[in-house]
Amino acid sequence: MISSQTMAPQELLLPAKPGFILLTLFIALTLNLMPWPNWINWLLPDFVALLVLYWSIEAPRKMSFILAWCLGLMMDIANGSLFGQHALAYVILVYAGITVHRRIQNFQIPAQLLHIAPLLLLTNCVVLLVRALADASYPGYSYFLSTLVGVALWPVIGFILKIPQRPRSDPSRA
Amino acid sequence: MERTPPPLFRTGPSALTRLVIFVALSIALLVADARFNYLSLIRQVSSVAVYPLQQLATTPKQVWTYFSDLFISQTSLHKNNLYLSAQNLILANAAQEAEALRIENVHLRALVDAREKSPIPSVVAEILYAARDPFSRKVMIDKGLQQDIVAGRPVVDHLGVIGQISQTYPWLSEVTLITDKGHLVPVLNVRTGARAVIAGTGDDSRLELRFVPLASDFQKGDRLVTSGIDGIYPQGIPVAEVMNVERNSAALFATVDCKPLAGVNTDIQVLVLGPLPSVPERPTTPTPSNPKKKKGGA
Numbered sequence: 001m002i003s004s005q006t007m008a009p010q011e012l013l014l015p016a017k018p019g020f021i022l023l024t025l026f027i028a029l030t031l032n033l034m035p036w037p038n039w040i041n042w043l044l045p046d047f048v049a050l051l052v053l054y055w056s057i058e059a060p061r062k063m064s065f066i067l068a069w070c071l072g073l074m075m076d077i078a079n080g081s082l083f084g085q086h087a088l089a090y091v092i093l094v095y096a097g098i099t100v101h102r103r104i105q106n107f108q109i110p111a112q113l114l115h116i117a118p119l120l121l122l123t124n125c126v127v128l129l130v131r132a133l134a135d136a137s138y139p140g141y142s143y144f145l146s147t148l149v150g151v152a153l154w155p156v157i158g159f160i161l162k163i164p165q166r167p168r169s170d171p172s173r174a
Numbered sequence: 175m176e177r178t179p180p181p182l183f184r185t186g187p188s189a190l191t192r193l194v195i196f197v198a199l200s201i202a203l204l205v206a207d208a209r210f211n212y213l214s215l216i217r218q219v220s221s222v223a224v225y226p227l228q229q230l231a232t233t234p235k236q237v238w239t240y241f242s243d244l245f246i247s248q249t250s251l252h253k254n255n256l257y258l259s260a261q262n263l264i265l266a267n268a269a270q271e272a273e274a275l276r277i278e279n280v281h282l283r284a285l286v287d288a289r290e291k292s293p294i295p296s297v298v299a300e301i302l303y304a305a306r307d308p309f310s311r312k313v314m315i316d317k318g319l320q321q322d323i324v325a326g327r328p329v330v331d332h333l334g335v336i337g338q339i340s341q342t343y344p345w346l347s348e349v350t351l352i353t354d355k356g357h358l359v360p361v362l363n364v365r366t367g368a369r370a371v372i373a374g375t376g377d378d379s380r381l382e383l384r385f386v387p388l389a390s391d392f393q394k395g396d397r398l399v400t401s402g403i404d405g406i407y408p409q410g411i412p413v414a415e416v417m418n419v420e421r422n423s424a425a426l427f428a429t430v431d432c433k434p435l436a437g438v439n440t441d442i443q444v445l446v447l448g449p450l451p452s453v454p455e456r457p458t459t460p461t462p463s464n465p466k467k468k469k470g471g472a
Contacts, residue, residue: 033231035303038439042308065192069199077224080314080341080348081307083213084203091200095193131309134208135356139308139376146308 013165016059020164025051029071033078042142045150048075052090053119054157056097057104068094082134089123096122109155117151214341218319221343228314228346232302294408295448297321299329301441302346311354311376311438313337317446318345326406328447334412334436335359335400336444347446351438352413353378361413362401366391369401372414372432378439381414383430392419392430408450412436 028047036044048071056063072087079086096119104115124147132138187195206212299315317323319342327339329349337357340350350357355376361383362369368390370383386392396416402409414432421428 029227030231032306033228033303035232035235038304041304041306044306046306065196069196072200073203073220074224074227077217077221078228078314079305079307080312081305081309082204083207083217084200088197088200088204091193091196095189098189130204134204135309143308 012167013162014167016055016062016161016165018062021055021059021062024161025055025067025071029074032075043146043149045146045153046086047150048072048086049090049093049120049123050150050153050157053093053097053116054154054161056094057101058161060098060101063094063097065091065094082131085127085130088130089127092123092126093119109158113151113154116154117148120147120150217341218343221346225343225345228302235303294450297323297446297448299323299347299444299446301349301444304439305348311351311357311374311378312340313349313351314346315349315444315446316346318343318347320345323347323446324449327449328407328411330411330445330447331436331441331443334414334434335407336434336436336438336441338406339446349444352381352434352436353438358384359407359413360401360404361398363392364397364399365393366396368392369403370398370430372398379433380417381432381434383416383432384427386428386430388421388423388425388428390428392416392428394419397435398432405450408447 025048028051031047052063052068052071056068068090069087072085072090073083075081075086076083100115100119104112107115121144124144128138128143186192203213297317299317299321302314302316305312305314315329323339323342325339325342325347328335329337329339335352337349337351337354339347341348351374352359352372353374353376355374357374359372360369361372370386370390370392372381373384375382383392383398394416397412398414398416400407400409400411400413412435414434416430417433418431419428420430
Protein backbone atom coordinates (compact mmCIF):
# COMPACT_ATOMS: atom_id res chain seq x y z
CA MET A 1 0.00 0.00 0.00
CA ILE A 2 1.22 3.42 -0.81
CA SER A 3 0.07 6.03 1.64
CA SER A 4 -1.27 9.19 0.15
CA GLN A 5 1.58 11.17 1.65
CA THR A 6 4.26 9.60 -0.51
CA MET A 7 2.23 10.13 -3.65
CA ALA A 8 3.22 13.25 -5.52
CA PRO A 9 0.56 15.79 -6.35
CA GLN A 10 0.17 15.44 -10.10
CA GLU A 11 1.69 18.44 -11.76
CA LEU A 12 0.57 19.26 -15.26
CA LEU A 13 3.59 19.98 -17.41
CA LEU A 14 4.07 20.86 -21.05
CA PRO A 15 5.78 18.10 -23.03
CA ALA A 16 9.55 18.44 -23.23
CA LYS A 17 10.79 19.59 -26.62
CA PRO A 18 13.22 17.20 -28.36
CA GLY A 19 15.54 20.14 -29.03
CA PHE A 20 15.66 20.93 -25.32
CA ILE A 21 16.46 17.32 -24.48
CA LEU A 22 19.32 17.32 -26.98
CA LEU A 23 20.61 20.64 -25.66
CA THR A 24 20.68 19.44 -22.04
CA LEU A 25 22.43 16.21 -23.02
CA PHE A 26 24.98 18.24 -24.95
CA ILE A 27 25.59 20.47 -21.93
CA ALA A 28 25.97 17.39 -19.73
CA LEU A 29 28.56 15.94 -22.13
CA THR A 30 30.47 19.23 -22.09
CA LEU A 31 30.38 19.25 -18.28
CA ASN A 32 31.79 15.71 -18.27
CA LEU A 33 34.67 16.67 -20.55
CA MET A 34 35.55 19.86 -18.67
CA PRO A 35 38.88 19.82 -16.85
CA TRP A 36 38.00 19.90 -13.16
CA PRO A 37 40.40 20.33 -10.25
CA ASN A 38 41.76 17.05 -8.98
CA TRP A 39 40.09 17.10 -5.58
CA ILE A 40 36.63 17.45 -7.08
CA ASN A 41 37.22 15.03 -9.94
CA TRP A 42 36.60 11.86 -7.97
CA LEU A 43 33.42 13.26 -6.40
CA LEU A 44 31.93 14.49 -9.64
CA PRO A 45 28.99 12.43 -10.91
CA ASP A 46 28.58 11.35 -14.51
CA PHE A 47 26.21 14.09 -15.70
CA VAL A 48 25.36 12.30 -18.93
CA ALA A 49 24.27 9.17 -17.03
CA LEU A 50 22.07 11.28 -14.77
CA LEU A 51 20.43 13.09 -17.67
CA VAL A 52 19.98 9.96 -19.74
CA LEU A 53 18.13 8.39 -16.81
CA TYR A 54 16.18 11.59 -16.18
CA TRP A 55 14.92 11.92 -19.74
CA SER A 56 14.11 8.23 -20.09
CA ILE A 57 11.86 8.63 -17.04
CA GLU A 58 10.36 12.01 -17.95
CA ALA A 59 10.11 11.58 -21.72
CA PRO A 60 10.44 7.83 -22.44
CA ARG A 61 9.17 8.22 -26.01
CA LYS A 62 11.79 10.81 -26.90
CA MET A 63 14.87 9.33 -25.26
CA SER A 64 16.11 6.82 -27.80
CA PHE A 65 18.49 3.93 -27.22
CA ILE A 66 20.65 4.92 -30.15
CA LEU A 67 21.17 8.44 -28.79
CA ALA A 68 22.25 7.09 -25.40
CA TRP A 69 24.52 4.60 -27.11
CA CYS A 70 26.20 7.27 -29.25
CA LEU A 71 26.68 9.51 -26.19
CA GLY A 72 28.35 6.57 -24.46
CA LEU A 73 30.71 6.04 -27.38
CA MET A 74 31.61 9.73 -27.35
CA MET A 75 32.43 9.47 -23.62
CA ASP A 76 34.59 6.44 -24.32
CA ILE A 77 36.55 8.23 -27.04
CA ALA A 78 37.06 11.37 -24.98
CA ASN A 79 38.11 9.47 -21.86
CA GLY A 80 40.15 6.79 -23.57
CA SER A 81 38.24 4.15 -21.64
CA LEU A 82 37.32 0.78 -23.05
CA PHE A 83 35.26 1.25 -26.23
CA GLY A 84 31.63 0.49 -25.36
CA GLN A 85 31.97 0.77 -21.59
CA HIS A 86 29.90 3.93 -21.17
CA ALA A 87 27.67 2.97 -24.09
CA LEU A 88 26.66 -0.23 -22.31
CA ALA A 89 25.98 1.65 -19.08
CA TYR A 90 23.78 4.29 -20.73
CA VAL A 91 21.77 1.76 -22.73
CA ILE A 92 20.99 -0.15 -19.52
CA LEU A 93 19.99 3.12 -17.87
CA VAL A 94 17.58 3.96 -20.69
CA TYR A 95 15.95 0.57 -20.40
CA ALA A 96 15.70 0.87 -16.62
CA GLY A 97 14.28 4.37 -16.91
CA ILE A 98 11.67 3.40 -19.49
CA THR A 99 10.66 0.37 -17.41
CA VAL A 100 10.05 2.27 -14.18
CA HIS A 101 8.90 5.63 -15.54
CA ARG A 102 5.18 5.15 -14.87
CA ARG A 103 5.82 4.03 -11.33
CA ILE A 104 8.43 6.64 -10.45
CA GLN A 105 6.42 9.64 -11.61
CA ASN A 106 3.87 8.90 -8.88
CA PHE A 107 6.33 9.37 -6.05
CA GLN A 108 7.59 12.43 -4.29
CA ILE A 109 11.26 13.25 -4.47
CA PRO A 110 12.61 11.30 -1.43
CA ALA A 111 10.87 8.15 -2.63
CA GLN A 112 12.10 8.82 -6.16
CA LEU A 113 15.68 8.87 -4.90
CA LEU A 114 15.20 5.38 -3.47
CA HIS A 115 14.37 4.24 -6.98
CA ILE A 116 17.16 6.15 -8.71
CA ALA A 117 20.04 5.13 -6.43
CA PRO A 118 19.78 1.36 -7.02
CA LEU A 119 19.47 1.89 -10.78
CA LEU A 120 22.62 4.01 -10.94
CA LEU A 121 24.53 1.69 -8.61
CA LEU A 122 23.44 -1.31 -10.68
CA THR A 123 24.83 0.38 -13.78
CA ASN A 124 28.08 1.00 -11.90
CA CYS A 125 28.25 -2.68 -11.01
CA VAL A 126 27.79 -3.68 -14.67
CA VAL A 127 30.67 -1.43 -15.71
CA LEU A 128 32.75 -2.76 -12.80
CA LEU A 129 32.09 -6.31 -13.97
CA VAL A 130 33.11 -5.44 -17.53
CA ARG A 131 36.36 -3.87 -16.37
CA ALA A 132 37.05 -6.75 -13.99
CA LEU A 133 36.76 -9.16 -16.91
CA ALA A 134 38.79 -6.95 -19.25
CA ASP A 135 41.80 -5.94 -17.17
CA ALA A 136 41.01 -6.71 -13.53
CA SER A 137 41.20 -3.12 -12.38
CA TYR A 138 39.29 -1.84 -9.38
CA PRO A 139 38.95 1.88 -8.77
CA GLY A 140 38.07 1.77 -5.06
CA TYR A 141 34.99 2.82 -3.15
CA SER A 142 35.13 6.40 -4.39
CA TYR A 143 33.71 5.06 -7.64
CA PHE A 144 30.36 4.48 -5.94
CA LEU A 145 30.63 7.68 -3.94
CA SER A 146 30.45 9.83 -7.07
CA THR A 147 27.23 8.04 -7.98
CA LEU A 148 25.74 8.89 -4.60
CA VAL A 149 26.67 12.53 -5.19
CA GLY A 150 24.76 12.20 -8.45
CA VAL A 151 21.73 10.86 -6.59
CA ALA A 152 21.92 13.82 -4.23
CA LEU A 153 21.90 16.16 -7.23
CA TRP A 154 18.79 14.51 -8.70
CA PRO A 155 16.23 16.91 -7.11
CA VAL A 156 18.24 19.94 -8.29
CA ILE A 157 18.45 18.58 -11.83
CA GLY A 158 14.74 17.81 -11.82
CA PHE A 159 13.91 21.32 -10.64
CA ILE A 160 16.09 23.02 -13.26
CA LEU A 161 14.96 20.85 -16.15
CA LYS A 162 11.26 21.30 -15.36
CA ILE A 163 11.45 25.11 -15.57
CA PRO A 164 10.80 25.36 -19.33
CA GLN A 165 8.02 22.74 -19.05
CA ARG A 166 5.94 24.63 -16.49
CA PRO A 167 3.03 26.38 -18.18
CA ARG A 168 3.21 30.15 -18.03
CA SER A 169 0.60 31.64 -15.77
CA ASP A 170 -2.41 32.20 -17.97
CA PRO A 171 -3.22 35.95 -18.10
CA SER A 172 -6.87 35.30 -19.02
CA ARG A 173 -7.46 33.45 -15.74
CA ALA A 174 -5.87 36.03 -13.50
CA MET B 175 -2.84 -15.13 -37.31
CA GLU B 176 -0.52 -12.32 -36.50
CA ARG B 177 -2.01 -9.34 -34.82
CA THR B 178 -0.34 -6.05 -35.62
CA PRO B 179 -1.32 -2.77 -33.99
CA PRO B 180 -2.66 -0.02 -36.24
CA PRO B 181 0.04 2.29 -37.58
CA LEU B 182 -0.88 5.00 -35.08
CA PHE B 183 0.35 2.91 -32.16
CA ARG B 184 3.28 1.29 -33.90
CA THR B 185 6.41 2.24 -31.96
CA GLY B 186 8.96 -0.15 -33.37
CA PRO B 187 10.55 -3.01 -31.44
CA SER B 188 9.92 -3.22 -27.70
CA ALA B 189 12.27 -1.69 -25.18
CA LEU B 190 13.56 -5.09 -24.18
CA THR B 191 14.39 -5.99 -27.79
CA ARG B 192 16.27 -2.72 -28.21
CA LEU B 193 18.11 -3.29 -24.94
CA VAL B 194 19.25 -6.71 -26.10
CA ILE B 195 20.39 -5.34 -29.48
CA PHE B 196 22.40 -2.47 -28.01
CA VAL B 197 23.86 -4.51 -25.17
CA ALA B 198 25.03 -7.07 -27.74
CA LEU B 199 26.56 -4.27 -29.84
CA SER B 200 28.33 -2.82 -26.81
CA ILE B 201 29.70 -6.17 -25.74
CA ALA B 202 30.93 -6.82 -29.29
CA LEU B 203 32.76 -3.47 -29.20
CA LEU B 204 34.18 -4.17 -25.74
CA VAL B 205 35.50 -7.56 -26.78
CA ALA B 206 36.94 -6.17 -30.01
CA ASP B 207 38.67 -3.41 -28.06
CA ALA B 208 39.88 -5.30 -25.00
CA ARG B 209 40.84 -8.62 -26.56
CA PHE B 210 41.81 -7.84 -30.13
CA ASN B 211 42.64 -4.10 -30.26
CA TYR B 212 40.82 -3.78 -33.59
CA LEU B 213 39.38 -0.37 -32.96
CA SER B 214 42.36 1.98 -33.09
CA LEU B 215 41.40 3.32 -36.51
CA ILE B 216 37.71 3.67 -35.62
CA ARG B 217 38.72 5.59 -32.51
CA GLN B 218 40.85 7.96 -34.56
CA VAL B 219 38.12 8.62 -37.10
CA SER B 220 35.36 9.14 -34.55
CA SER B 221 37.58 11.32 -32.39
CA VAL B 222 37.34 13.98 -35.09
CA ALA B 223 33.64 14.27 -34.25
CA VAL B 224 34.34 14.64 -30.52
CA TYR B 225 37.22 17.10 -30.98
CA PRO B 226 35.13 20.31 -31.22
CA LEU B 227 33.31 19.29 -28.05
CA GLN B 228 36.59 18.71 -26.24
CA GLN B 229 37.75 22.13 -27.37
CA LEU B 230 34.52 23.70 -26.16
CA ALA B 231 34.77 21.97 -22.80
CA THR B 232 38.30 23.20 -22.17
CA THR B 233 37.45 26.80 -23.16
CA PRO B 234 36.27 27.97 -19.69
CA LYS B 235 39.52 26.81 -18.15
CA GLN B 236 41.56 28.56 -20.83
CA VAL B 237 39.57 31.78 -20.43
CA TRP B 238 40.09 31.57 -16.67
CA THR B 239 43.86 31.04 -17.04
CA TYR B 240 44.03 33.91 -19.54
CA PHE B 241 42.34 36.35 -17.18
CA SER B 242 44.20 35.19 -14.09
CA ASP B 243 47.42 35.68 -16.08
CA LEU B 244 46.27 39.13 -17.16
CA PHE B 245 45.61 40.38 -13.63
CA ILE B 246 48.69 38.87 -12.05
CA SER B 247 50.06 41.19 -9.38
CA GLN B 248 53.17 43.35 -9.69
CA THR B 249 54.73 41.86 -6.54
CA SER B 250 54.34 38.28 -7.65
CA LEU B 251 55.84 39.16 -11.05
CA HIS B 252 58.75 40.86 -9.36
CA LYS B 253 59.29 37.92 -7.02
CA ASN B 254 59.13 35.53 -9.96
CA ASN B 255 61.63 37.64 -11.85
CA LEU B 256 64.12 37.63 -8.98
CA TYR B 257 63.77 33.89 -8.62
CA LEU B 258 64.21 33.33 -12.33
CA SER B 259 67.32 35.48 -12.63
CA ALA B 260 68.89 33.69 -9.68
CA GLN B 261 67.96 30.38 -11.25
CA ASN B 262 69.34 31.62 -14.57
CA LEU B 263 72.76 32.26 -13.03
CA ILE B 264 72.90 28.78 -11.59
CA LEU B 265 71.72 27.21 -14.82
CA ALA B 266 74.12 29.24 -16.94
CA ASN B 267 76.95 27.98 -14.84
CA ALA B 268 75.65 24.43 -15.17
CA ALA B 269 75.23 24.89 -18.92
CA GLN B 270 78.82 25.99 -19.32
CA GLU B 271 79.98 22.98 -17.39
CA ALA B 272 77.71 20.74 -19.43
CA GLU B 273 79.03 22.22 -22.67
CA ALA B 274 82.60 21.57 -21.59
CA LEU B 275 81.66 18.04 -20.59
CA ARG B 276 79.85 17.49 -23.88
CA ILE B 277 82.90 18.47 -25.90
CA GLU B 278 85.08 16.31 -23.72
CA ASN B 279 82.62 13.46 -24.13
CA VAL B 280 82.60 13.81 -27.92
CA HIS B 281 86.37 13.50 -27.94
CA LEU B 282 86.39 10.56 -25.58
CA ARG B 283 83.65 8.79 -27.53
CA ALA B 284 85.52 9.36 -30.76
CA LEU B 285 88.53 7.83 -29.06
CA VAL B 286 86.70 4.67 -28.05
CA ASP B 287 84.77 4.69 -31.34
CA ALA B 288 81.41 4.62 -29.56
CA ARG B 289 78.26 5.49 -31.41
CA GLU B 290 77.50 9.18 -31.38
CA LYS B 291 74.73 9.96 -28.93
CA SER B 292 72.41 12.28 -30.78
CA PRO B 293 70.22 14.71 -28.84
CA ILE B 294 66.60 13.59 -28.69
CA PRO B 295 64.08 15.87 -30.43
CA SER B 296 61.09 16.85 -28.35
CA VAL B 297 57.70 18.55 -28.62
CA VAL B 298 56.19 20.77 -25.93
CA ALA B 299 52.55 19.91 -25.26
CA GLU B 300 49.89 21.13 -22.89
CA ILE B 301 47.66 18.87 -20.80
CA LEU B 302 44.06 19.57 -21.74
CA TYR B 303 42.22 17.46 -19.21
CA ALA B 304 42.51 14.33 -17.15
CA ALA B 305 40.35 11.50 -18.41
CA ARG B 306 37.45 10.91 -16.04
CA ASP B 307 37.73 7.16 -16.09
CA PRO B 308 38.09 5.99 -12.48
CA PHE B 309 39.68 2.77 -13.73
CA SER B 310 42.76 4.34 -15.24
CA ARG B 311 45.20 7.24 -14.91
CA LYS B 312 45.32 9.01 -18.26
CA VAL B 313 45.53 12.60 -19.50
CA MET B 314 44.91 14.19 -22.88
CA ILE B 315 47.49 16.50 -24.43
CA ASP B 316 47.02 18.99 -27.25
CA LYS B 317 49.47 17.49 -29.76
CA GLY B 318 48.63 14.56 -32.00
CA LEU B 319 49.26 12.88 -35.32
CA GLN B 320 49.51 16.29 -37.01
CA GLN B 321 52.60 17.03 -34.91
CA ASP B 322 54.06 13.58 -35.69
CA ILE B 323 53.32 12.18 -32.24
CA VAL B 324 53.40 8.39 -32.33
CA ALA B 325 52.08 5.96 -29.73
CA GLY B 326 54.83 4.74 -27.43
CA ARG B 327 56.73 8.01 -27.09
CA PRO B 328 57.81 8.88 -23.54
CA VAL B 329 56.36 12.01 -21.90
CA VAL B 330 58.42 13.90 -19.31
CA ASP B 331 58.29 17.12 -17.34
CA HIS B 332 61.10 19.14 -15.75
CA LEU B 333 61.31 16.70 -12.82
CA GLY B 334 61.07 13.34 -14.49
CA VAL B 335 59.01 10.80 -16.38
CA ILE B 336 55.24 11.22 -16.24
CA GLY B 337 54.10 8.61 -18.75
CA GLN B 338 53.88 7.35 -22.27
CA ILE B 339 51.68 8.13 -25.29
CA SER B 340 49.15 5.33 -25.54
CA GLN B 341 46.75 6.51 -28.24
CA THR B 342 47.02 9.19 -30.89
CA TYR B 343 44.26 11.20 -32.53
CA PRO B 344 44.63 13.79 -35.29
CA TRP B 345 45.07 16.75 -32.91
CA LEU B 346 45.19 15.12 -29.49
CA SER B 347 46.93 12.25 -27.85
CA GLU B 348 46.29 10.24 -24.77
CA VAL B 349 49.08 9.80 -22.22
CA THR B 350 49.00 6.84 -19.87
CA LEU B 351 50.61 8.04 -16.66
CA ILE B 352 53.22 5.97 -14.83
CA THR B 353 50.73 5.69 -11.95
CA ASP B 354 48.26 3.80 -14.18
CA LYS B 355 47.76 0.29 -12.92
CA GLY B 356 50.10 -2.08 -14.72
CA HIS B 357 52.14 0.59 -16.50
CA LEU B 358 55.77 -0.55 -16.41
CA VAL B 359 59.04 1.39 -16.62
CA PRO B 360 62.46 -0.28 -16.46
CA VAL B 361 64.52 1.61 -13.88
CA LEU B 362 67.98 1.72 -12.38
CA ASN B 363 68.90 2.44 -8.77
CA VAL B 364 71.29 5.40 -8.89
CA ARG B 365 73.05 4.41 -5.66
CA THR B 366 73.72 0.76 -6.47
CA GLY B 367 73.13 0.44 -10.19
CA ALA B 368 70.65 -2.39 -9.64
CA ARG B 369 68.04 -2.75 -12.37
CA ALA B 370 64.36 -3.31 -11.69
CA VAL B 371 60.93 -2.75 -13.17
CA ILE B 372 58.65 -0.17 -11.59
CA ALA B 373 54.87 -0.51 -11.93
CA GLY B 374 51.95 1.84 -11.37
CA THR B 375 49.37 0.83 -8.79
CA GLY B 376 46.42 2.98 -9.82
CA ASP B 377 47.13 5.13 -6.77
CA ASP B 378 48.28 8.67 -7.62
CA SER B 379 51.14 8.81 -5.16
CA ARG B 380 52.45 5.25 -5.11
CA LEU B 381 54.51 3.11 -7.46
CA GLU B 382 55.92 -0.29 -6.66
CA LEU B 383 58.98 -2.20 -7.74
CA ARG B 384 58.20 -5.62 -9.13
CA PHE B 385 60.20 -8.82 -8.68
CA VAL B 386 62.84 -7.47 -6.32
CA PRO B 387 64.67 -10.33 -4.56
CA LEU B 388 64.61 -10.21 -0.76
CA ALA B 389 68.37 -9.84 -0.54
CA SER B 390 68.61 -6.94 -3.00
CA ASP B 391 69.93 -3.61 -1.83
CA PHE B 392 67.14 -1.02 -1.88
CA GLN B 393 66.87 1.60 0.85
CA LYS B 394 64.51 4.39 1.73
CA GLY B 395 65.53 7.51 -0.19
CA ASP B 396 67.09 5.73 -3.17
CA ARG B 397 66.51 7.54 -6.45
CA LEU B 398 65.38 5.48 -9.42
CA VAL B 399 66.06 6.64 -12.97
CA THR B 400 65.15 5.09 -16.31
CA SER B 401 67.61 2.43 -17.33
CA GLY B 402 67.06 2.86 -21.04
CA ILE B 403 67.26 -0.84 -21.81
CA ASP B 404 63.71 -0.89 -23.21
CA GLY B 405 64.57 1.41 -26.11
CA ILE B 406 61.52 3.54 -25.24
CA TYR B 407 62.66 5.77 -22.39
CA PRO B 408 66.01 7.50 -22.77
CA GLN B 409 68.56 6.66 -20.11
CA GLY B 410 68.83 8.54 -16.84
CA ILE B 411 65.51 10.37 -16.47
CA PRO B 412 64.35 10.43 -12.82
CA VAL B 413 61.29 8.30 -12.16
CA ALA B 414 60.75 7.72 -8.47
CA GLU B 415 62.13 7.73 -4.97
CA VAL B 416 61.98 4.71 -2.66
CA MET B 417 59.68 5.42 0.28
CA ASN B 418 59.47 2.14 2.11
CA VAL B 419 61.06 -1.29 1.82
CA GLU B 420 59.44 -4.30 3.40
CA ARG B 421 61.20 -7.65 3.52
CA ASN B 422 58.90 -10.45 4.56
CA SER B 423 60.74 -13.76 4.51
CA ALA B 424 57.49 -15.58 3.77
CA ALA B 425 57.15 -13.75 0.45
CA LEU B 426 59.23 -14.39 -2.64
CA PHE B 427 59.97 -10.75 -3.33
CA ALA B 428 60.52 -7.63 -1.28
CA THR B 429 57.79 -4.97 -1.31
CA VAL B 430 59.32 -1.67 -2.36
CA ASP B 431 56.99 1.33 -2.31
CA CYS B 432 58.04 4.38 -4.26
CA LYS B 433 56.81 7.89 -4.88
CA PRO B 434 56.81 9.39 -8.39
CA LEU B 435 59.22 12.32 -8.68
CA ALA B 436 57.56 14.14 -11.59
CA GLY B 437 54.43 16.21 -11.07
CA VAL B 438 52.24 13.47 -12.44
CA ASN B 439 49.04 15.16 -11.24
CA THR B 440 50.04 18.78 -11.18
CA ASP B 441 51.68 19.38 -14.56
CA ILE B 442 50.33 21.72 -17.18
CA GLN B 443 53.12 21.64 -19.73
CA VAL B 444 54.93 18.48 -20.64
CA LEU B 445 57.57 17.39 -23.13
CA VAL B 446 56.97 14.55 -25.58
CA LEU B 447 60.32 13.06 -26.47
CA GLY B 448 60.86 12.23 -30.11
CA PRO B 449 62.16 9.08 -31.72
CA LEU B 450 65.13 7.63 -29.86
CA PRO B 451 68.23 6.57 -31.73
CA SER B 452 67.40 3.04 -32.80
CA VAL B 453 68.66 0.24 -30.62
CA PRO B 454 70.58 -2.59 -32.25
CA GLU B 455 68.45 -5.42 -33.64
CA ARG B 456 67.69 -8.33 -31.39
CA PRO B 457 69.67 -11.44 -32.36
CA THR B 458 67.32 -13.73 -34.24
CA THR B 459 68.64 -17.00 -32.84
CA PRO B 460 67.69 -17.28 -29.19
CA THR B 461 70.78 -17.71 -27.03
CA PRO B 462 70.13 -20.44 -24.48
CA SER B 463 72.71 -19.16 -22.00
CA ASN B 464 71.79 -16.76 -19.22
CA PRO B 465 67.97 -16.85 -19.26
CA LYS B 466 67.71 -14.94 -15.97
CA LYS B 467 67.69 -11.20 -15.82
CA LYS B 468 71.02 -9.86 -14.69
CA LYS B 469 71.02 -7.88 -11.49
CA GLY B 470 73.74 -5.67 -10.18
CA GLY B 471 76.04 -4.58 -12.97
CA ALA B 472 75.14 -1.13 -14.28
